[in-house]
């Protein structure tokens with residue numbers, strides 16, 4: 001609604017939002033008054049949410065244009081923050097069971113403790129106590145630093161995800177390209193690949209543990225991530241190559257591109273957008289798979305932390321580990337996006 | 350003058366699920382060196398097919414279609430300006446225009462100088478480092494034209510290059526195209542749906558029959574050159590477009606009846 005129209009039909013416009021809002025607020029109040037919270041909390045929550053949306057829209061329409069951007073960013077940030085606040089209050093008031101839903105403040109404290117403490121029993125720490133690096137390096141040299149890195153849960157997960165992702169994605173791109181370019185290879189592999197594609201790769205983890213000489217080492221863990229990434233990337237790369245508009249191939253041919261030039265100048269860049277959407281999928285899957293693997297078979301890693309603190313019922317630390325997984329996911333996705341912008345500058349608006 | 354493009358009893362058949370389909374039959378045409386020839390005909394009569402054969406993107410299944418090569422073996426035979434522009438979205442304007450030269454192994458410095466010159470000629474100097482997604486349709490087609498011309502082919506093939514543009518942009522580009530052509534006087538084969546465009550640009554207008562495509566009539570356009578858009582207001586121009594339309598009308602009706 002523009003300010004002009006608001007002025008023109010002030011009364012009617014005010015009614016249009018104030019009336020439903022009033023009704024909703026009245027319902028909300030009545031619900032609380034009648035003690036419906038316990039049985040119909042979900043309905044009251046929904047009504048409350050609609051009220052907030054209506055109010056926010058009304059406020060925004062009254063703002064000058066240049067304040068709308070900041071307002072929207074404020075909403076994007078303010079909503080999750082107020083969710084956390086509500087969580088904190090509900091847990092504090094005992095409406096949410098703090099045993100299973102510890103308030104965010106406790107989770108933050110737990111995260112801090114996890115970061116700074118060394119688990120003597122497990123001989124591990126969350127990020128490998130980097131503040132000790134100068135001291136340890138002076139006393140024990142390179143080996144000491146390596147030991148610090150090895151005690152880190154974040155490093156364990158990160159190295160498995162990144163290692164497995166790279167080991168799977170690079171051949172995935174190659175095979176996918178070949179499948180996209182060569183009909184015979186495609187015919188031979190497509191059915192098999194599609195069949196394996198739908199198999200949840202975590203299901204073959206037991207086999208991988210048999211295959212590797214050390215079933216409890218890093219080998220099977222990295223391999224299962226690599227295999228998950230491989231099929232996703234190979235199939236989307238193939239789709240990307242096949243999806244290239246024929247007219248670009250003809251332009252390439254008409255200007256005399258050799259096979260290699262065709263690949264380098266037309267097919268590779270033409271397929272890249274779909275290749276990258278495959279890589280994004282593969283990265284997400286890699287995180288899922290590694291957390292699942294660390295649940296069952298690891299003594300390092302963020303997935304291990306989640307499961308361990310669930311078993312010993314230290315839920316704030318379990319949530320802290322969840323936060324770390326989220327941070328890893330966000331960080332890795334941002335890294336991939338950064339690479340994507342570098343590799344495909346033409347997609348940057 | 351000698352013939353640059355020769356087609357004799359050319360035939361093109363496509364194998365389809367319903368059997369063989371003849372797109373071109375008994376197609377005879379000669380295009381002189383330095384001639385600007387326009388090809389019009391009802392939709393589906395085989396114009397693009399003929400052009401693709403000339404471009405080396407397809408082969409005739411009978412008869413003969415050839416471009417008589419010039420003295421310089423390094424000069425490419427024919428380059429296409431595609432209707433859908435077909436400029437590479439992943440290359441900047443500069444690298445798009447330099448594409449043909451790069452494929453031929455011309456060194457970086459030289460090809461970028463040549464490409465830059467053509468970019469100036471199509472008035473895109475400000476946009477050398479832009480990607481196609483940042484350009485309008487008319488600008489993309491300018492890039493496509495510059496890409497073909499920078500490669501300096503012996504024959505320029507254009508398949509409805511301005512078909513997707515709005516009327517004003519189209520008129521401006523028609524004039525620009527004529528100016529560019531006056532400088533080089535390359536042999537051009539130009540496919541279009543617009544009778545006005547064909548008469549305005551061409552030395553001759555070839556009218557094709559509905560499918561299977563053959564040459565129906567050839568109309569000589571003796572309007573003086575260099576031309577600009579004012580020529581379109583003359584009675585001679587009207588007479589010529591009338592003649593083309595007379596030849597075309599029945600074929601378009603026939604093509605439409607076949608499709609119905």
Ligand SMILES: Nc1ncnc2c1ncn2[C@@H]1O[C@H](COP(=O)(O)OP(=O)(O)OP(=O)(O)O)[C@@H](O)[C@H]1O
Nearest residue numbers: 363365370372391392393394395396397398399560
């Ligand atoms: N690859 C192909 N396989 C089968 N049939 C084809 C193929 N390419 C073209 N044709 C057929 O050949 C005929 C001529 O096609 P062409 O594209 O040359 O027509 P056109 O004159 O360029 O039409 P338009 O003016 O609509 O562009 C059409 O009937 C078309 O369906």
Ligand SMILES: [Mg+2]
Nearest residue numbers: 396397398508
């Ligand atoms: Mg066509």
